[in-house]
Structures are given as structure tokens and as C-alpha cells.
Amino acid sequence: MQQRGFLLILSGPSGAGKNTVLDAVRKRCPDLVYSVSATTRPCRPLEKDGRDYFFLTKDEFQQRVEAGEFLEWAEFCGHCYGTPLIHIRESLDKGQVVVMDIDIQGARQVKKKMPEAVFVFLLPPTMAELEKRLRGRSSDSDEAIRRRLNTALAELKAGIEYDYAIRNDQLERAAAKLQAIIIAERCRVRRSEYSELLEEIVGEQGVISEDDEPATY
Amino acid sequence: MQQRGFLLILSGPSGAGKNTVLDAVRKRCPDLVYSVSATTRPCRPLEKDGRDYFFLTKDEFQQRVEAGEFLEWAEFCGHCYGTPLIHIRESLDKGQVVVMDIDIQGARQVKKKMPEAVFVFLLPPTMAELEKRLRGRSSDSDEAIRRRLNTALAELKAGIEYDYAIRNDQLERAAAKLQAIIIAERCRVRRSEYSELLEEIVGEQGVISEDDEPATY
Numbered sequence: 001m002q003q004r005g006f007l008l009i010l011s012g013p014s015g016a017g018k019n020t021v022l023d024a025v026r027k028r029c030p031d032l033v034y035s036v037s038a039t040t041r042p043c044r045p046l047e048k049d050g051r052d053y054f055f056l057t058k059d060e061f062q063q064r065v066e067a068g069e070f071l072e073w074a075e076f077c078g079h080c081y082g083t084p085l086i087h088i089r090e091s092l093d094k095g096q097v098v099v100m101d102i103d104i105q106g107a108r109q110v111k112k113k114m115p116e117a118v119f120v121f122l123l124p125p126t127m128a129e130l131e132k133r134l135r136g137r138s139s140d141s142d143e144a145i146r147r148r149l150n151t152a153l154a155e156l157k158a159g160i161e162y163d164y165a166i167r168n169d170q171l172e173r174a175a176a177k178l179q180a181i182i183i184a185e186r187c188r189v190r191r192s193e194y195s196e197l198l199e200e201i202v203g204e205q206g207v208i209s210e211d212d213e214p215a216t217y
Numbered sequence: 218m219q220q221r222g223f224l225l226i227l228s229g230p231s232g233a234g235k236n237t238v239l240d241a242v243r244k245r246c247p248d249l250v251y252s253v254s255a256t257t258r259p260c261r262p263l264e265k266d267g268r269d270y271f272f273l274t275k276d277e278f279q280q281r282v283e284a285g286e287f288l289e290w291a292e293f294c295g296h297c298y299g300t301p302l303i304h305i306r307e308s309l310d311k312g313q314v315v316v317m318d319i320d321i322q323g324a325r326q327v328k329k330k331m332p333e334a335v336f337v338f339l340l341p342p343t344m345a346e347l348e349k350r351l352r353g354r355s356s357d358s359d360e361a362i363r364r365r366l367n368t369a370l371a372e373l374k375a376g377i378e379y380d381y382a383i384r385n386d387q388l389e390r391a392a393a394k395l396q397a398i399i400i401a402e403r404c405r406v407r408r409s410e411y412s413e414l415l416e417e418i419v420g421e422q423g424v425i426s427e428d429d430e431p432a433t434y
Contacts, residue, residue: 121406127419153419160411164404167414177404184401187381187394189338194377197384202344202370 004191005092007035007114008099008182011107012122012159013152015133017168018101021122024175025099029182033091035100038064041079054084072102072109083110097182104158111161118185120178121159125169127152221408222309224252224331225316225399228324229339229376230369232350234385235318238339241392242316246399250308252317255281258296271301289319289326300327314399321375328378335402337395338376342386344369 012018026032038054040061049055056064061080065073073082083100091098102110110117124130127149134140134148159165164181168174185191229235243249255271257278266272273281278297282290290299300317308315319327327334341347344366351357351365376382381398385391402408 120404123414123418125418156415156418159415160406162406164401165406165409165411165414166404167418177400180397180400181404183394183397184381187337187383187398189377189379189382192382194382197340197382198373198376201340201342201373201384 003095003186004193005094005096005098006185006191007088007092007110007117008097008185009107009110009117009119010099010101010122010178011104011119011155011162012168013124013130013155014148015130015137015152016122016124017133017171017174018122020171021166021168021174021178022099022101024171025178025182028175028179029097031096032182033096033098035083035088035098037081038070038084039079039081041081071113072106074103074106097186104155104161108161116191118164118181119162120164120166120181121162122174123156123159123165123167124152125167220312220403221410222311222313222315223402223408224305224309224327224334225314225402226324226327226334226336227316227318227339227395228321228336228372228379229385230341230347230372231365232347232354232369233339233341234350234388234391235339237388238383238385238391238395239316239318241388242395242399245392245396246314248313249399250313250315252300252305252315254298255287255301256296256298258298288330289323291320291323314403321372321378325378333408335381335398336379337381337383337398338379339391340373340376340382340384341369342384 010018010022022034026034036050036052036054038056038061040056040058041053043049043053043055047053058080061073061082064070064084065080065082069085070082071085071088073080075081083102083106088098100110107119111119124133130152131145131149134145138145140148166174166177166181227235227239239251243251253267253269253271255273255278257273257275258270260266260270260272264270275297278290278299281287281301282297282299286302287299288302288305290297292298300319300323305315317327324336328336341350347369348362348366351362355362357365383391383394383398
């Protein structure tokens with residue numbers, strides 16, 4: 001089917017498992033494209049410009065913000081991070097599905113500029129499990145964990161703004177659901193070039209012409 | 218996840234393969250519910266009231282039409298056919314997915330009464346293949362086949378009114394797409410009881426209360 005590509009946004013609280021679910025989906029859908037962000041933070045060892053991030057100076061970043069070249073951008077801990085529009089547009093024009101893992105504020109910016117994107121929210125199985133995961137991967141104080149859990153709850157409430165919600169209670173099941181969303185969204189009539197598709201189906205048949213419709217229909 | 222059920226409408230021209238695709242999906246999703254129509258045509262041998270159709274007299278059917286008890290109804294070849302709302306509502310209330318194979322006019326009636334239903338259109342791989350299938354299964358004259366192909370083309374154009382379109386070029390692939398649409402639509406936030414879901418996730422945790430949101434969020 002003739003299809004335009006689409007942008008798939010994945011959000012969810014820290015600890016919900018966005019990266020592991022995306023890794024599992026990448027295996028199921030090898031043709032997904034992952035958006036590469038631009039950042040002003042310094043390049044770390046093992047990181048590669050253009051693969052992990054596009055590394056920019058603060059001036060370069062600011063110029064691109066002013067030129068409207070970012071789909072969304074934000075500042076964290078003194079560094080700027082942004083999503084360059086041009087690469088996403090190129091991939092979408094090729095009919096590809098571009099995946100972006102961004103936070104709720106970023107997703108809201110995207111929704112304003114690209115309302116036709118597909119918004120998916122990943123939920124932890126339970127808050128108790130989320131707490132376990134957060135404690136497992138950091139040496140934060142009880143107070144810091146409590147703050148992060150409260151942030152997570154506020155984020156969970158924003159899930160209602162999304163198109164789809166997936167509860168990550170079992171990794172492969174969650175990945176299968178995300179894969180199903182991608183397959184389903186590829187079948188969307190509003191995203192297809194329906195008239196081109198019909199031409200393809202009708203082909204050289206020649207039996208039928210536009211003026212030839214039955215009066216009874 | 219707490220989910221309301223939904224109604225899935227499948228339409229497509231005669232010969233597109235709706236029944237074979239539905240049979241394949243039934244194997245993949247054994248918990249689907251199939252809507253049983255009411256009809257005024259006589260019960261045939263091997264048919265069972267309540268399984269194949271609800272067999273009604275013309276008076277009974279007319280009374281139900283007047284009482285608004287059908288989701289949609291139509292007359293074909295002197296007999297009336299209709300979809301009783303009550304069984305669909307019962308299944309949806311239980312969170313089930315109800316599948317209906319109906320024509321475009323019927324689907325339009327459903328869209329007016331249940332705009333939240335999911336509308337899927339099944340396309341033949343090509344018109345040449347559709348012609349082959351139509352010739353294979355009937356002894357119609359060339360003129361009759363030509364009329365049916367013209368009807369099919371007019372129907373194909375209506376596919377643009379649907380949410381999803383699936384081209385039935387390979388049975389299992391088409392069935393997998395329909396299954397993906399069902400899985401994806403089950404993840405729809407607008408169909409979920411999102412607040413109930415959040416309660417379930419937050420559970421007995423007690424760490425978090427509504428008044429306890431971080432001011433920074």
C-alpha cells in the first residue's frame with residue numbers, strides 16, 4: 001500500500017522501561033528509524049557525532065532554535081537537547097516510521113507541530129514495581145526516590161493526553177503491543193495515498209471507467 | 218488494563234475475502250465475538266436460530282425497527298436483515314470486541330449510531346484477481362461479472378471513509394494486520410478507564426496522594 005511514514009512518540013516515567021521495550025521492538029521491526037537528537041553537552045568517550053547525538057555549540061544550537069529547525073527542544077542540567085526536523089522529514093518522506101523517546105513536555109511540543117504523529121505512553125506495571133526499579137538502579141536517598149515517584153505519578157496522569165497506553169507488565173507482551181500499534185497505524189486510511197492504491201489495484205484491467213459506475217449504486 | 222469493548226466493522230467488495238480473513242483472525246483471537254443478525258428470511262436446513270440468525274416474522278422485525286432495536290438494517294431480495302443492538306451492547310459492556318461483516322450502507326448507518334466503532338475496509342489484491350475469484354465461484358454471465366466488478370469498484374472508492382484499509386494480497390498477512398488493529402485499538406487511551414487503570418497501578422502504595430504533587434511539575 002502507498003503509505004506516508006509517521007512519527008511515533010514514546011513517553012513514560014523513568015523506570016517504566018522505555019529503552020528495553022524499544023530494544024525489543026527494534027528486533028521485531030528492523031526497519032524503524034530512531035531519531036537522533038542534537039545537544040550542546042560535550043561528546044563522551046564511545047559516543048559518535050551523528051549516531052548518538054549531533055553535537056553542537058551553544059551558538060549553533062541557538063541559531064537552529066531561531067531558524068525553527070527543531071521539532072522540540074529543552075534544557076536539562078545546563079545543556080540543550082533538541083530534535084532536528086530535517087532528518088525526521090526525510091525519513092517520513094521515504095515512508096519510514098520514526099521513533100522518538102521523549103518526555104511529556106517534549107511530546108506536547110511535538111503534538112502542536114505534528115498532530116498527526118502517534119503518541120504512545122508506557123506505564124509501569126505498578127508503583128511498587130516502579131519503586132523497586134528506581135531503587136535498583138540508583139543510590140538515591142529515600143527522599144530522592146520519593147520525589148522521583150511523585151514525579152512519576154504526575155507524569156502518569158498525563159498519559160490520558162496520549163493516543164495509546166501500554167502497561168509494561170511483561171516485556172515481550174508490551175513490545176508486541178507497540179509493534180501492533182505500528183502495524184495498525186500503517187493501515188490507516190488517512191495516512192495512505194488511497195487514490196494511488198486504487199489505481200494500483202485497478203491497474204491495466206480496463207474493465208472499469210469512472211463514467212461506468214452502475215446507476216444502482 | 219480496564220478497557221471498554223469495541224465494535225469492529227469489516228467491509229469490502231464481494232470476493233475481497235472477508236470470510237476467509239475473519240476465519241483466520243478467529244484462530245488468532247479466539248475471544249472475538251461475532252454479531253448475529255436478525256432476518257425475516259426462512260430458516261434453512263442446518264441453520265440454527267440464535268447461532269446463524271435470529272429468525273423473525275415480518276411483523277416482529279418491523280416492531281423492532283420501530284422500537285429502534287437495530288443498529289442497522291436493510292432489505293435484500295425481499296427479506297429484511299438487521300443487527301440487534303442489545304447483544305452488541307451486552308458484549309461491549311463485558312469489554313469484548315464484537316466483529317461485524319457488513320456492507321458500506323450498513324457501515325454508514327453504524328457510523329451514525331456508534332461513531333466510536335472501528336471501521337476496517339478489506340481490499341482485493343488487484344481487480345484482475347477479484348475478477349478471477351468472482352468467475353471461479355459463480356456461473357454468472359460475462360455481463361453479470363462485469364456488473365459485479367463495476368459494483369466492486371464503486372465500493373472500493375468508499376474505502377476512504379474507513380479508519381483502516383487492508384489489502385488482502387496474502388491471507389495470513391492480511392489476518393495479522395487485522396489482529397494488529399484489534400490489539401492496537403485495545404490500547405487506545407480514549408477507550409480505557411484511565412483513572413481506574415491509574416488506581417490499579419498506584420494501588421496500596423500510599424507513597425503518593427493527590428495533594429502531594431511536586432510543585433516543580
